[in-house]
Amino acid sequence: MIDWSKPLFLVIGTAITALCATAAVADNPIVPGQYADPEIRIFDHRFWIFPTYSASETTPDQPVVLSEQQREMRENPDIWSPFLKQTFMDAFSSPDLVNWTRHPRVLEVANISWAAYALWAPSAIQANDRYYLFFGANDIKDNEQLGGIGVAVSDDPEGPYRDALGKPLIGEIHNGAQPIDQMVFRDDDGQFYLYYGGWQHSNVARLSDDLLSLEPFDNGEFFKEITPSKDYVEGSFMVKRKGIYYLMWSEGEWTGPDYSVAYATSHSPVGPFENKGKILQQDNKIARGAGHHSVVNIPDTDDWYIVYHRRPLHSDDGNHRVLAIDRMIFNEDGTIKPVIMTDEGISPVTLP
Numbered sequence: 001m002i003d004w005s006k007p008l009f010l011v012i013g014t015a016i017t018a019l020c021a022t023a024a025v026a027d028n029p030i031v032p033g034q035y036a037d038p039e040i041r042i043f044d045h046r047f048w049i050f051p052t053y054s055a056s057e058t059t060p061d062q063p064v065v066l067s068e069q070q071r072e073m074r075e076n077p078d079i080w081s082p083f084l085k086q087t088f089m090d091a092f093s094s095p096d097l098v099n100w101t102r103h104p105r106v107l108e109v110a111n112i113s114w115a116a117y118a119l120w121a122p123s124a125i126q127a128n129d130r131y132y133l134f135f136g137a138n139d140i141k142d143n144e145q146l147g148g149i150g151v152a153v154s155d156d157p158e159g160p161y162r163d164a165l166g167k168p169l170i171g172e173i174h175n176g177a178q179p180i181d182q183m184v185f186r187d188d189d190g191q192f193y194l195y196y197g198g199w200q201h202s203n204v205a206r207l208s209d210d211l212l213s214l215e216p217f218d219n220g221e222f223f224k225e226i227t228p229s230k231d232y233v234e235g236s237f238m239v240k241r242k243g244i245y246y247l248m249w250s251e252g253e254w255t256g257p258d259y260s261v262a263y264a265t266s267h268s269p270v271g272p273f274e275n276k277g278k279i280l281q282q283d284n285k286i287a288r289g290a291g292h293h294s295v296v297n298i299p300d301t302d303d304w305y306i307v308y309h310r311r312p313l314h315s316d317d318g319n320h321r322v323l324a325i326d327r328m329i330f331n332e333d334g335t336i337k338p339v340i341m342t343d344e345g346i347s348p349v350t351l352p
């Protein structure tokens, strides 16, 4: 509040200080527009967020070039119309977690012959001198339908990413898990894993060194179910801290208010995992439907940030999801404190 009883130079000084303080935080939501399922990474001393484009019924149609096969795939009356608009992905990059630049259409169905809609939940990684973007497409409901989890590659983090296989990497339902919500994780020994799964089942698979195929586990199987809780729904995310593997996921219905995030821990990347409970959920003063998150650790520190989507209080449109970032803090015993959602966001972070 400005105190006009003070001398003018003091009033102006106070106003400038307040303005600077406002500009120096992330300000949730961190970017304009409807986006969901954000995955945050650090590439070449810059933060990157890869989200789903969360079009809703009222979003104008975007120009999209489709093949005849893709048009046929869209001719199913059961497809929820917003999903037909989710045909591309934007990315965002930042030097400090506060100032974000949009990189439009890093991946589009025009570059994926077998994908036609519901392009969801990207997961990116830098390896083998290039960038890989894992994505879900077509929201498949059975093994007859074409779609599932694919992988695209690019020489640059901002794309353009092009389908690497010409077909899904995982195109069927295994252990009851819908092939969506993939997350690629590199362990300290260099082994890549893919965590994924909707419909209340979570699987882990081993990836080959070129990240373009799956390798069997020692027992010969390609998919290991690791569902950590009866409340698991989707959105698996893996992070390792001090030798402990933290499997995180979303619970609740993503179109509703009680979407949330929980986690479990293990000494192995493939479990078994001990459920530790929820860390992020709706706050009636800030936002509802908070979930499908990712986390980032600032190198050489124990500072952690959680990036997630949430629904503004005034909206009950399932696809009205916006991106937010807040602190994620570990207790001394390695458990995670409940995340406090804010409107203010965080202060800028300098990367080493």
Ligand code: FUB
Pocket: 036, 037, 052, 120, 121, 180, 181, 234, 235, 250, 254, 292
């Ligand atoms: O954004 C589409 C779907 O909504 C994701 O796959 C789920 O995790 C949920 O966030």
